[in-house]
Amino acid sequence: MRKKTIEEYVEVIFAIQKIKKIAHTNDVALSLEVNPASVTEMFGKLTDEGYTYYEKYNGVTLTDKGRGMAIILKKRHETLKHFFEIIGIDEKIADDDACKIEHNVHPETVDKLRKFVEYAKKENSCNRWLDHFKYFDKTGEFIICTPDEDLDCPIHKK
Amino acid sequence: MRKKTIEEYVEVIFAIQKIKKIAHTNDVALSLEVNPASVTEMFGKLTDEGYTYYEKYNGVTLTDKGRGMAIILKKRHETLKHFFEIIGIDEKIADDDACKIEHNVHPETVDKLRKFVEYAKKENSCNRWLDHFKYFDKTGEFIICTPDEDLDCPIHKK
DNA sequence: TATATAACTTAGGTAAACCTAAAAATAATT
DNA sequence: AATTATTTTTAGGTTTACCTAAGTTATATA
Known part of the structure; x- marks a missing residue:
């Protein structure tokens, strides 16, 4: 891998x-599907570079720097995932x-996608476009729907 | 790097x-910002794995397999780039x-984004949504615009 | 055509993240 | 408390794409 x-x-x-206070060698090894020996080695590097505190035989905890990075990454991850889900990815x-x-x-790019997600989720934005996209995605057919011809729109007509 | x-x-x-018929060691080295010696080495690997023909001291050309991969990658690249541009990335x-x-x-994911691009570019799709997104992106303000209230939409009212 | 220059390859090495196997430390069980 | 089991570390190797320096081939120039 x-x-x-x-x-x-x-x-x-x-x-x-989030579960354990301290992240032990084995936990990380299992999560990353990597040998514990490699994790020990990385704990050294991580600590050298200021991301973790490392107590021998007792795992690591994140420093402020490490936690800061983790939080940014987590947000980034959620934004991207959310975006993909919005356009219809499993x-x-x-x-x-x-x-x-x-x-x-x-x-x-992440910022822009974050805004995209924020906008798409807003109830009172005009979400027909996304709906129409999904319809197109599913059927391959375009819905003819211009601002002046709302009545012809098979999804939004009431 | x-x-x-x-x-x-x-x-x-x-x-x-696309320009030269044959890709020489130096060309590739310059493009990838890598030492020519490394390129020679890679030419070996590339050829072993069936992506190129390699004539010593005279560079490589792509096999069908290699060209096939390149074309897929190129399409993928264009789709992704296009998508990013549509949502407003430089x-x-x-x-x-x-x-x-x-x-x-x-x-x-690439397929879905390809469809997204295809849809967004279609003239007769309802592009208000994208326009509104860009407005939101620029100003931070949501445009209140529901299917029944087109007159209040500052972009699409005529 | 001889020679200088440029391009390419070979040989030998480096760095980073990985591995296995064995040793050491810690934790659990009788 | 002693022994067994588990976890962690250490030591030494492997792999892969990269590098430098030196040697080789091809090209351009005098």
Whole structure:
């Protein structure tokens, strides 16, 4: 499997700490599907770079720096996942893709997608467009629907 | 800089071949910002795995397999870039992000985004939603615009 | 055509994250 | 408390894409 970045270690440590206070070597190894020996090694690196405190034989906890990074990553992940779900991607795949790209995409892009999600979820925005997109996605057919011809719209006519 | 995948090598070879018939070591080295010696090494791997023909001291050309991959990657890249541009990301960043995530994202996701782009570009689809999103993105303000109240819409009223 | 220059390859090494196997520390059980 | 079981670490290797430096081949110029 692919090599894990510092960000991925920080993420799983954060997740583990939600349940356990301290993230132990084995917890992280299981989460990342990596050998415990590799985790020990990474704990060293993580601590050198200021993301964790490491107490030998007793796992790590995130520093403020580490926690800060984790929170940003988590938000980023949720934004991306949410976005994918809005356009109709299955939850599992949405989550998976969010995982993979959250480490690569520019902040500007995430910001824009965050706004997109925010907007799409707003009840009183004109959501016909999204509905029509989903209809197109499912049927392959375009709904002819211009502002002046609302009556012809098969989804929104009442 | 980050390690290059086979896919990235295939992409730049494809791009070079559009101009030159044969992609030489140096061309690829310059494109990927990598040492020529590394490229020679990769040419070996690429050829072992059936993506290129390699003639010593005279560069590589893509096989059908390699070209097939390149074409898929190119389409994927364009879809992603296009999508980013539609939601308002600058061309440069859109291109950059497309580059980075085109290797990671599920095919289902790319398909969905392709449809999204296709739909958004269709003239006779109801594009108010996208317009309203952009307005929101710019101003932070929601446009109250329901199907029954078109007259209140500051963008679409005539 | 000889020679200088440029391009490419080979040989040998590095770094980073991974691994296995064995040793050490900690925790659990009798 | 002693022994067994589990967890963690250490030591030493592997892999992969990268590098530098030196040697080789191809190309361009005198």
